Amino acid sequence: xxxxxxxxxxxxxxxxxxxxxxxxxxxxxxxxxxxxxxxxxxxxxxxxxxxxxxxxxxxxxxxxxx
Numbered sequence: 001x002x003x004x005x006x007x008x009x010x011x012x013x014x015x016x017x018x019x020x021x022x023x024x025x026x027x028x029x030x031x032x033x034x035x036x037x038x039x040x041x042x043x044x045x046x047x048x049x050x051x052x053x054x055x056x057x058x059x060x061x062x063x064x065x066x
Contacts, residue, residue: 011049011051012026012049012050012051013042013050013051013052013053014050014051014052014053015052015053015054015055016037016052016053016054016055017054017055018037019036019037019054020034020035020036020037021034021035021037021043021052022034022035023035023045023047023048023050023052025045025047025048025050026048026050029048030047030048031047033045033046033047035052037052037053037054038054039054040054041053
């Protein structure tokens with residue numbers, strides 16, 4: 001091994017519009033699973049650790065990622 005730990009990889013966060021999401025991994029390398037995305041916080045895929053967060057609305061009603 002080259003000494004690289006799993007925690008050394010950057011985390012992946014995907015921002016979504018709706019309350020539900022499905023995941024099959026970035027490389028389509030695990031079974032399709034479905035998650036409910038909370039209004040606040042995130043849900044993390046149990047297979048690939050991708051995090052899914054809701055897009056937030058700013059004061060003008062426009063959605064943003066911050």
